[in-house]
Amino acid sequence: MSEFFHQYFDFHIMGAHFSEVLEGFLKNLLLFAVVVVLALFWGLVLALIRQLPAGRKLIPLRGVTIAYIDVFRAIPLLIIILLISGGIPFLNFLPKDIRIPQWFGQPDPFWYGVLALTLVYGAYMAEVYRAGIEAVQGGQMEAARSLGMSHSQAMRHVIVPQAVTKIPAPMLNEMISLLKDTTLVSVVAYGESVLVGREVLAETFNSSAVMLAGLMFLVITLPAARLVDKLIARNQGKITRGAHIEVA
Amino acid sequence: MAEAMVRLEGVHKRFGDLEVLKGVDLHVAKGEVVCILGPSGSGKSTLLRCVNLLEPPEQGEIFLEGHDICKGPGSGTGESSWELDFVRQRVGMVFQQFNLFPHKTVLENVTLAPRQVLGKPRAEAESKAKALLERVGLGDKFQQYPERLSGGQQQRVAIARALAMEPRVMLFDEVTSALDPELVKEVLDTMRELAAEGMTMLVVTHEMGFAKEVGDQVVFMDGGVIVEQGKPADVLDHPREERTQKFLGRVLER
Numbered sequence: 169m170s171e172f173f174h175q176y177f178d179f180h181i182m183g184a185h186f187s188e189v190l191e192g193f194l195k196n197l198l199l200f201a202v203v204v205v206l207a208l209f210w211g212l213v214l215a216l217i218r219q220l221p222a223g224r225k226l227i228p229l230r231g232v233t234i235a236y237i238d239v240f241r242a243i244p245l246l247i248i249i250l251l252i253s254g255g256i257p258f259l260n261f262l263p264k265d266i267r268i269p270q271w272f273g274q275p276d277p278f279w280y281g282v283l284a285l286t287l288v289y290g291a292y293m294a295e296v297y298r299a300g301i302e303a304v305q306g307g308q309m310e311a312a313r314s315l316g317m318s319h320s321q322a323m324r325h326v327i328v329p330q331a332v333t334k335i336p337a338p339m340l341n342e343m344i345s346l347l348k349d350t351t352l353v354s355v356v357a358y359g360e361s362v363l364v365g366r367e368v369l370a371e372t373f374n375s376s377a378v379m380l381a382g383l384m385f386l387v388i389t390l391p392a393a394r395l396v397d398k399l400i401a402r403n404q405g406k407i408t409r410g411a412h413i414e415v416a
Numbered sequence: 417m418a419e420a421m422v423r424l425e426g427v428h429k430r431f432g433d434l435e436v437l438k439g440v441d442l443h444v445a446k447g448e449v450v451c452i453l454g455p456s457g458s459g460k461s462t463l464l465r466c467v468n469l470l471e472p473p474e475q476g477e478i479f480l481e482g483h484d485i486c487k488g489p490g491s492g493t494g495e496s497s498w499e500l501d502f503v504r505q506r507v508g509m510v511f512q513q514f515n516l517f518p519h520k521t522v523l524e525n526v527t528l529a530p531r532q533v534l535g536k537p538r539a540e541a542e543s544k545a546k547a548l549l550e551r552v553g554l555g556d557k558f559q560q561y562p563e564r565l566s567g568g569q570q571q572r573v574a575i576a577r578a579l580a581m582e583p584r585v586m587l588f589d590e591v592t593s594a595l596d597p598e599l600v601k602e603v604l605d606t607m608r609e610l611a612a613e614g615m616t617m618l619v620v621t622h623e624m625g626f627a628k629e630v631g632d633q634v635v636f637m638d639g640g641v642i643v644e645q646g647k648p649a650d651v652l653d654h655p656r657e658e659r660t661q662k663f664l665g666r667v668l669e670r
Contacts, residue, residue, distance in 0.1 A: 305513075305515070307511055307513050307515035308515060308517065310470055310511070310515065311509075311511060311515035311516075311517070311574075312517075312529075313470065313504065314468055314470060314504060314507075314508070314509040314578075315504065315508075315528070315529035315533065315577065315578070315581055316501065316504040316505045316529055316533040316534075316581060317528075317529055317532060317533055321532050321533070325528060325532060326517055326528075329519050330517075330518065330519050333519070
């Protein structure tokens with residue numbers, strides 16, 4: 169049993185590498201922070217295109233968007249990361265700043281991770297937005313249209329403001345997944361917490377530093393998961409009472 | 417005869433295999449109140465929704481102030497038609513389920529479309545909205561959210577919201593059917609006043625008293641066609657058609 173504790177919970181190793189692992193974890197958080205903003209935006213764009221009325225000239229755009237959302241949710245994220253980081257640097261028709269981006273002092277693996285995670289999580293979040301949009305009562309769009317508002321005016325002022333109040337719980341779930349999935353970018357040598365932990369593992373044959381990284385995630389994700397439960401419970405309370413979701 | 421405010425000629429509408437309107441002709445003069453009766457599924461709501469192109473008809477013509485709204489580049493699809501702006505800014509609609517915007521205050525509900533669609537400045541839209549809300553008896557509810565209002569109050573807000581776009585024609589789709597009985601009168605009173613002011617109105621309703629008192633014409637629909645139409649006293653008290661007699665018999669039994 170002590171061997172088990174030594175392998176996973178060696179406080180000596182945890183203490184010795186704490187600041188490195190924490191620094192790595194902050195890189196996870198930075199990657200998360202950038203991607204969450206981009207993916208929330210990209211997902212909304214995708215969802216809005218998907219919800220365009222079935223007018224003739226826009227059908228290809230809708231079809232492409234639906235295909236995009238399906239494909240990017242169906243391919244393992246790791247493969248997307250590998251395809252981007254392993255391919256883009258060699259696409260010589262692209263300018264060097266895009267092939268090997270070093271913007272804002274961040275290394276190129278960071279930006280490959282941003283791109284891969286945004287592409288994939290944009291697709292996931294588009295589905296969450298869609299659920300929210302479809303949960304808005306159909307009469308709302310009709311009322312807005314009957315007042316002379318265009319489809320996009322109705323979306324902007326009537327549908328989307330109501331849709332986003334219906335989806336905080338599933339959206340937060342996506343964010344928890346996103347935070348955890350930032351560790352996958354370690355495979356392309358982004359120096360985040362898991363990569364730091366693996367380096368320690370390779371030196372010492374001890375998993376405590378990797379465990380430490382896992383514990384750091386728990387500190388964020390466990391309270392977030394509880395918050396999701398609370399949001400769901402609150403929402404259900406409102407539904408059973410038959411009230412609108414308060415937006416005031 | 418002067419050009420009708422609304423004129424329908426041979427309007428057909430189908431949903432998949434179901435033909436809901438099978439050739440409807442209707443003539444509504446300016447300032448006229450037309451009450452449309454009929455059993456559920458008779459196509460009366462669909463007829464209203466054709467008039468503001470929420471459900472564009474597949475066949476037939478609809479004229480609004482003499483202007484054929486079913487012609488034009490996108491005719492038949494509804495969404496890409498250049499007639500939509502023309503129609504929706506001239507035709508107001510009130511729904512059975514109110515459909516107020518729950519995330520906006522009463523005042524914002526009424527000012528949203530004038531500001532976004534007509535580009536009115538905030539102050540102008542608000543003063544107009546306040547005047548309309550006072551007219552429907554809700555001068556003390558500007559800052560309330562819809563869920564705090566009774567059904568009757570919500571429906572009056574919906575009427576004010578439609579009037580804020582200064583429509584020439586108002587469509588009422590069973591607007592009292594979702595209301596508690598004691599709240600029906602306040603909504604009907606608002607509609608009476610509107611009719612007295614000369615608004616052209618198409619009213620789908622089960623309120624026989626209202627149809628008789630306010631209606632200039634009563635139209636009885638069944639099975640996607642107009643079965644009988646005429647003066648309220650004629651159609652309601654001395655129906656000629658058997659289907660009308662049966663329907664009225666059932667309704668008046670209650």
